[in-house]
Amino acid sequence: MAVYTEVSDEDLKAFLAAYDLGEVTAFKGIAEGVENSNYLLQTTGGSFILTLYEKRVAPEDLPYFLGLMEHLAARGINCPTPVPAGDGKALRELCGRPAALISFLEGLWPKRVQPYHCRELGAALARLHLAGADFPGRRANNLSLPGWRPLLDRCRARAHEVQAGLAEDLERELSALEADWPAGLPEGVIHADLFPDNVFFLGETLTGLIDFYFACNDFFAYDLAVCLNAWCFEPDTAFNVTKARFMLQAYRRVRPFSEAELEALPLLARGSALRFLLTRLYDWLNHPEGALVAPKDPLEYWRKLRFHQEVRGPGAYGLD
Amino acid sequence: MAVYTEVSDEDLKAFLAAYDLGEVTAFKGIAEGVENSNYLLQTTGGSFILTLYEKRVAPEDLPYFLGLMEHLAARGINCPTPVPAGDGKALRELCGRPAALISFLEGLWPKRVQPYHCRELGAALARLHLAGADFPGRRANNLSLPGWRPLLDRCRARAHEVQAGLAEDLERELSALEADWPAGLPEGVIHADLFPDNVFFLGETLTGLIDFYFACNDFFAYDLAVCLNAWCFEPDTAFNVTKARFMLQAYRRVRPFSEAELEALPLLARGSALRFLLTRLYDWLNHPEGALVAPKDPLEYWRKLRFHQEVRGPGAYGLD
Numbered sequence: 001m002a003v004y005t006e007v008s009d010e011d012l013k014a015f016l017a018a019y020d021l022g023e024v025t026a027f028k029g030i031a032e033g034v035e036n037s038n039y040l041l042q043t044t045g046g047s048f049i050l051t052l053y054e055k056r057v058a059p060e061d062l063p064y065f066l067g068l069m070e071h072l073a074a075r076g077i078n079c080p081t082p083v084p085a086g087d088g089k090a091l092r093e094l095c096g097r098p099a100a101l102i103s104f105l106e107g108l109w110p111k112r113v114q115p116y117h118c119r120e121l122g123a124a125l126a127r128l129h130l131a132g133a134d135f136p137g138r139r140a141n142n143l144s145l146p147g148w149r150p151l152l153d154r155c156r157a158r159a160h161e162v163q164a165g166l167a168e169d170l171e172r173e174l175s176a177l178e179a180d181w182p183a184g185l186p187e188g189v190i191h192a193d194l195f196p197d198n199v200f201f202l203g204e205t206l207t208g209l210i211d212f213y214f215a216c217n218d219f220f221a222y223d224l225a226v227c228l229n230a231w232c233f234e235p236d237t238a239f240n241v242t243k244a245r246f247m248l249q250a251y252r253r254v255r256p257f258s259e260a261e262l263e264a265l266p267l268l269a270r271g272s273a274l275r276f277l278l279t280r281l282y283d284w285l286n287h288p289e290g291a292l293v294a295p296k297d298p299l300e301y302w303r304k305l306r307f308h309q310e311v312r313g314p315g316a317y318g319l320d
Numbered sequence: 321m322a323v324y325t326e327v328s329d330e331d332l333k334a335f336l337a338a339y340d341l342g343e344v345t346a347f348k349g350i351a352e353g354v355e356n357s358n359y360l361l362q363t364t365g366g367s368f369i370l371t372l373y374e375k376r377v378a379p380e381d382l383p384y385f386l387g388l389m390e391h392l393a394a395r396g397i398n399c400p401t402p403v404p405a406g407d408g409k410a411l412r413e414l415c416g417r418p419a420a421l422i423s424f425l426e427g428l429w430p431k432r433v434q435p436y437h438c439r440e441l442g443a444a445l446a447r448l449h450l451a452g453a454d455f456p457g458r459r460a461n462n463l464s465l466p467g468w469r470p471l472l473d474r475c476r477a478r479a480h481e482v483q484a485g486l487a488e489d490l491e492r493e494l495s496a497l498e499a500d501w502p503a504g505l506p507e508g509v510i511h512a513d514l515f516p517d518n519v520f521f522l523g524e525t526l527t528g529l530i531d532f533y534f535a536c537n538d539f540f541a542y543d544l545a546v547c548l549n550a551w552c553f554e555p556d557t558a559f560n561v562t563k564a565r566f567m568l569q570a571y572r573r574v575r576p577f578s579e580a581e582l583e584a585l586p587l588l589a590r591g592s593a594l595r596f597l598l599t600r601l602y603d604w605l606n607h608p609e610g611a612l613v614a615p616k617d618p619l620e621y622w623r624k625l626r627f628h629q630e631v632r633g634p635g636a637y638g639l640d
Contacts, residue, residue, distance in 0.1 A: 003351040008431040025426040025522065028360065029351035031323040040348065040360065042426075106345045106362075111328040202345065 003029035005037045005052045005095050015094045018085035019101065021045040032197065035213060037097075040104070047104035048083060052097045057213050059098050062091055064137045065212050066100060068189060075131040077124075078208035080105050107200025107207035118231050118243040120206035121199055122250030125191070125227060128209065129220045129255055132189030141192060141216040143275050145181050148174055151278040158285050162298055166281075170274070173305065177271050182219070182264040186257075190223035191215055195230040221261040224251060225268035228317065229276065229304050237303040245318025262319065266311040273308060277301035323349035325357045325372045325415050335414045338405035339421065341365040352517065355533060357417075360424070367424035368403060372417045377533050379418050382411055384457045385532050386420060388509060395451040397444075398528035400425050427520025427527035438551050438563040440526035441519055442570030445511070445547060448529065449540045449575055452509030461512060461536040463595050465501050468494055471598040478605050482618055486601075490594070493625065497591050502539070502584040506577075510543035512536055515550040541581040544571060545588035548637065549596065549624050557623040565638025582639065586631040593628060597621035 007015075012027065022044030030038040030049075037052040053062060066082045073081040080102040082090030090100050110117045141147075152170055159167040191198075193214035200208045224247075232243040251257070280298035287295045311317075327335075332347065342364030350358040350369070357372040373382060386402045393401040400422040402410030410420050430437045461467075472490055479487035511518075513534035520528045544567075552563040571577070600618035607615045631637075 006431060009428070010432065012428075023522070024428065026424075027428045031349035031351040104346075108329070108344065108347045111326060112330065202343070 003031075003037045003039070004054050005097060007039065007050075007052070007095055011095055015050075015092065015099070016043075018087065018092065019083070020086060021048070041101070049080065049102045049104055050094075050099065051102055052094055052099045053213075054097065057098075061139060061213075062098055062100075064139045065215060066090055067137055068132070068135055068215055069102075069212055071135045072128065072131050077128055077131050078105065078206075079212065080208070080210055105200055105208040105210060107202050109197045109200055111196075113196055113231050113243065115240075115243050115246045116204050117196070117199075117201065117206075118247040119250045120201070120204070121194070121227060121231060122247035123254050124199070124206050124209060125194065125223060125247075126251045126254030128191060129188055129223070135189050139216045141190075141218040141222075143192070143214070143279065144218055144222070145177060145271065148177075148271075148274060148278055151282055155278065155281045155285055159281060162281060162284060163302065166302070169302075170277070173270065173274055173309075177267065177274065180267055181271065182260070182267065185219040185221055185261055185264060187217060187219045189215060190218050190220060192218065192223060192226060194223065194227050219261075219264075219268065220255070221257060221264055222268050222272065224248070224257075225265060225272040228265070228269050229272050229301070232317075233304055233307075237300060237307075239307050239316075241316070241318045248317060248319055262314045265314050265317060266308055269308040269311070270305055273301050273305035277305060323351075323357045323359070324374050325417060327359065327370075327372070327415055331415055335370075335412065335419070336363075338407065338412065339403070340406060341368070361421070369400065369422040369424055370414075370419065371422055372414055372419045373533075374417065377418075381459060381533075382418055382420075384459045385535060386410055387457055388452070388455055388535055389422075389532055391455045392448065392451050397448055397451050398425065398526075399532065400528070400530055425520055425528040425530060427522050429517045429520055431516075433516055433551055433563065435560075435563050435566045436524050437516070437519075437521065437526075438567040439570045440521070440524070441514070441547060441551060442567035443574050444519070444526050444529060445514065445543060445567075446571045446574030448511060449508055449543070455509050459536045461510075461538040461542075463512070463534070463599065464538055464542070465497060465591065468497075468591075468594060468598055471602055475598065475601045475605060479601060482601060482604060483622065486622070489622075490597070493590065493594055493629075497587070497594065500587055501591065502580070502587065505539040505541055505581055505584060507537060507539045509535060510538050510540060512538065512543060512546060514543065514547055539581075539584075539588065540575070541577065541584055542588050542592065544568070544577075545585060545592040548585075548589050549592050549621070552637075553624055553627075557620060557627075559627050559636075561636070561638045568637060568639055582634045585634045585637060586628055589628040589631070590625055593621050593625035597625060 024043050026042040028040045030040055032038060035056045036054050039050040041048045041050045069079050069081055072079050083101040083103060084090045092099050152174060156167045198209060198211040199206060227247060228244055231247060232240050234240055277298050280296050280301060284295045284298050344363050346362040348360045350360055352358060355376045356374050359370040361368045361370045389399050389401055392399050403421040403423060404410045412419050472494060476487045518529060518531040547567060548564055551567060552560050554560055597618050600616050600621060604615045604618050
């Protein structure tokens with residue numbers, strides 16, 4: 001939760017002069033999203049989210065992200081869409097940062113995940129994968145296998161501060177994943193960060209997916225593995241096989257997956273757990289004192305990784 | 321900026337069951353307000369602010385604060401008003417904390433204060449003082465003179481970490497204020513914390529005052545002194561006498577102040593500067609590592625205090 005950049009009255013006015021949105025009636029920083037600064041902007045013309053892209057987002061990637069949101073929305077996926085200014089451009093600059101005005105999406109993210117959330121999510125994820133098929137942009141997943149070793153290298157010397165022997169454990173796991181990482185699985189555009197706070201619901205109905213700023217081209221099944229980790233563990237890190245089954249069954253009703261994808265799931269789930277473990281570990285060891293965002297516990301993902309290491313096949317995820 | 325308490329789906333649902341607001345369409349943490357957790361709640365019935373009162377607000381003071389907002393709103397002051405549930409009660413509980421649903425106020429707070437903001441503020445402050453005259457509640461200002469020595473005592477040992485000799489300087493100033501603090505000035509309900517982020521504007525028109533959680537009974541002129549410090553210094557701590565003159569002249573057109581109030585202003589301004597210096601100093605020395613809120617610079621108020629120490633009379637504030 002954070003607003004990193006404060007937008008002055010003059011800067012906001014100058015930014016909005018390029019649009020025709022009526023009079024501003026409210027402008028409030030939103031305590032959500034750890035990567036960017038987000039403001040709720042209300043005008044006589046409607047409600048919007050104004051996003052300023054902070055340093056974690058590479059400016060050269062923004063056309064991919066914004067283009068993807070437009071592409072998906074045009075294919076019926078409920079997601080925020082960039083609002084172009086009068087000159088037709090949606091990607092602009094504000095307070096020295098890239099910035100965009102985005103449509104406001106109704107809904108609430110689930111603070112406590114229920115099985116029906118997972119069912120809705122599975123179907124939405126499959127629809128997302130299908131809708132992205134003809135998106136022309138390409139972006140490598142820089143937080144997949146090739147990105148993990150450099151991350152581990154930057155954490156190695158101090159990983160023991162978090163847990164004794166952690167560097168050695170992660171080295172062993174990473175070597176195993178490097179040896180066995182699958183190739184040739186079906187791939188396309190994936191969200192890559194579809195945690196509950198990026199999925200909105202009204203009642204039991206999923207109303208939208210947000211935050212496409214990790215989206216990239218990678219295995220579809222890797223996206224499922226991210227969701228298994230993010231949605232199917234209880235707060236005490238017990239795995240909830242019912243939630244996993246709901247998610248995977250709903251997914252495959254929309255996009256049936258291949259036997260190879262199914263077989264690869266446990267390994268992909270280990271990889272996804274390692275990915276979040278490493279980025280959290282790095283943030284944990286390097287967050288500045290007085291940081292606006294409390295770092296997340298890396299060991300949550302250590303426990304998830306341990307679960308998947310014990311899995312002998314996709315049956316553990318509730319599939320027959 | 322912070323949301324300290326995360327409200328679960330079930331808790332929100334149970335809380336709102338006492339109201340008749342229609343369906344919830346959005347619920348977002350707001351990155352404003354350093355004392356409490358604030359959420360923007362949108363329903364098919366309208367927009368609201370849901371506030372959870374965190375530890376800095378004494379629960380026994382809440383009836384005073386909420387009652388005051390109701391009182392002021394009934395007398396035409398634009399301020400948020402508590403929304404009573406079906407049982408007539410506005411003060412409730414949520415996630416183990418006192419909580420209240422508050423009406424949503426349109427407007428933006430000025431990030432860069434202009435003289436016209438100060439003029440509008442002066443008039444609004446005077447109207448606030450008049451409108452509070454028949455409010456029956458009473459609450460002592462626990463951050464006025466009697467509260468400063470205990471605060472200084474808790475900072476004394478480490479004040480030098482912020483500036484060499486600071487404890488001695490503050491001791492001397494506090495002793496002077498204790499000797500000369502005025503008595504018998506006109507008093508009533510004051511806001512006591514009317515910083516720019518608590519005052520909303522649409523264009524050049526003031527649309528509302530918020531955050532009454534420091535309100536108390538004290539000298540009206542002390543409230544003016546708080547505003548002189550909060551509104552009339554430039555970011556480099558240069559005093560802007562034009563802003564002060566706009567504020568004070570607009571105030572006295574609505575509520576003329578006495579000669580005694582005018583004469584007391586420099587001393588009250590020193591007191592108000594010391595008050596914010598001490599609370600900031602305490603927070604600076606005691607904020608936990610990884611705190612969600614970056615502590616504010618106490619020395620900003622040291623420079624303001626130094627300015628008022630040199631003032632020889634109210635003429636320095638632009639009054640003739």
